[in-house]
Amino acid sequence: MAFPSTTVQMKKRIIALILAISVLGSSIIIGRLFQLQVVQAEDLQKRAARQQMRVTSLSAQRGTIYDRNGEILAMSGTVWTVYLSPVDIDSEEERSLIAKGLSEILDVSEEFVLEKSKRNTYYEIIKKKIERPLADEVTQFVTENGITCVGLEEDYKRYYPYGTLASTVLGFTGSENQGAYGIEAYYDSVLSGTNGQIVSAKNAWGTDMPFKYEKMYEAQNGNDLVLTIDVNIQRFVDKHLEQAVIEHEVQNKACAVVMDVKTGEILAMSTKPDFDPNSPNTIYDENVQAQLDAITDEDARQKALLEAQYEQWRNKAISDPYEPGSVFKIITASSVLEEKVISLNHSFTCTGTYESGGVTYHCWKLAGHGTQNFAQTLQNSCNPAFISYGQALGKEKFREYFQAFGLTQTTGIDLPGEAGSIYHTEEDFGITELSSSSFGQTFKVTTLQLITAVSAAVNGGKLMQPYVVKQVVDEEKNVVSETTPVVKRQVISNETSATVAALCESVVSEGSGRKAQLPGFRIGGKTGTSEKLGANDSDWKILSFVGFAPADDPQIAVLVMLDEPKLDDPYGSTIAAPIVKNMLADILPYLGMEPQVDVDKDTSVEVPYLTDVMLEEAQSQLIDLGLKARIVGDGDSVLKQVPQYGYEIPYGGTVILYTDETELAENVSVPNVLGKTGKQANTAILNAGLNIKIEGEFPDNVQTQVVSQSPLPDEKVQPGTVVTVTVQQVGDTAASESS
């Protein structure tokens, strides 16, 4: 803390004290006292100010925030505060020299410095948080001119090296280095440490005191945080979400959460558009800034600016409850299967409408889905079927599971600003409310609550406590505390959970979630579309998709939610699913999950003719065929492709699309796969960025070995080139499969 500026009252008190001492100690006559009070009052005040204890603050360094891999997300760098001690100014010449010099270096007005220089104090801040080059200039200026009344004090400034990355999670700090939002605010007491002080004294006449007094209280630096957030996963999520917001003209922001379903750790949490915590007051959404600029009334604009700032800091994933729509069918399905009120063999006939409690509900497919088994009702996201499931479950049990899945309480994540859900009370939960709730409408939950509930449905039935801070670490890198995963409760059995995960996989492999298919990976998921409650314009919808992988042993879940995308026919299945797919396409290989291309089956695909085709169209053609695209160059259309049209490559193979004549991908070496098993050869060739074509017989459960390959090992070829390998069955003595 800076020494408080001398107030009038304080000055009076100090003068009175000095006078009292003088009277008692020196028997000064009244006349002298009068002279002192009236004639020399001003001079004395100045001396009094000099005699005060000088307290210099020593700022504690705020702790660093790391991601789970040790990447720095927030750190404090040294900056300086320039101060002036007006009572120590020797002459009018010095005063004007200081005013001129400091105003030029620090970009403040000369009048401002002059005004401060005339105050009766020894500590006036001229500028805060200046960085190294300016601080050096100030030092040079005062040294060259022999100025002793201008000083520099160390302070810290917060830097966020990744800019907007995870900004709504990290938050930011205020001008006094205090946590103002997000993790910075939630963990402020852990990060901030304790400031120190140097207290020293000097006498009123500038000479040394009879005793010397100086005491230093050292600053205690703050502790560091290690987050569960992974910079790379966050980057993937940010990239795809940002793109989606632009592409679909999302009106009311979008958010995404990636959760480790087994631990509840948050690997990424994104809201777009967001802000840069290095400059949190700057409005980052150009449209919002344009709206602000258009306001002519100054007061109104200031008010709107504050609102816009607050809005851009909001962490949508935890602060904005919304109607989950059909994603919630995972929860209804889990509940009825766990209660065994509906079996997998149950058959339901959808006619397109369903009567319940005097209300007629429509299926989204107006003509009806016809007769379906349980899995098909989830694949088709059939509303009438789920209304019937809700009724089979009953009001009480429905509410019980709703609560057990954590949807009646905030998750308790270690972040500020978490909103609770909005749902029917017991009294107003009638048959109509039960019906609409069964397919995810007429109640609101947050994105975080929903992904936590879905994770419980597929992770073996455990509701986990979500969290963002893994460890608190001190200056010497000792772990002060560590967050361990907390199972809140077992909501459904392990067996039911496995069934639910398999059902969700069928939604992606065969049902309405097809657009989330990722060749070589087993993905489970569910779409969601909901109209906004109370929205005047029913065209506004919230689209969402939850996906998880691998479906047979879920590790991570991703939930993406777009609030008010601008579309003619907005269904979650066509918009949100591919976003999640694109995120998973980046995340899963990053996490070391290799695509499992089934080489034992004849699943080869003929590469289509893509030359001169627009890039987007080419990409979607490849996706539909179960192939991957790798794009080289910045062009809009395909100039060249490898492999060429007509080649047969396995399902899940990669086609390189060149969009720029000048850019050529670097050639790669063909790996040596001779003597390897078919599976090993497949992995090695795919990992080299090449495609494989396998020739020869290889019945199930029989050991195979590569006997020839073309091109030969170590030959340099373009990425995407097809390597043809011939496999043969080997005898009982063959090396065991070790992939």
Ligand SMILES: [Zn+2]
């Ligand atoms: Zn239906």
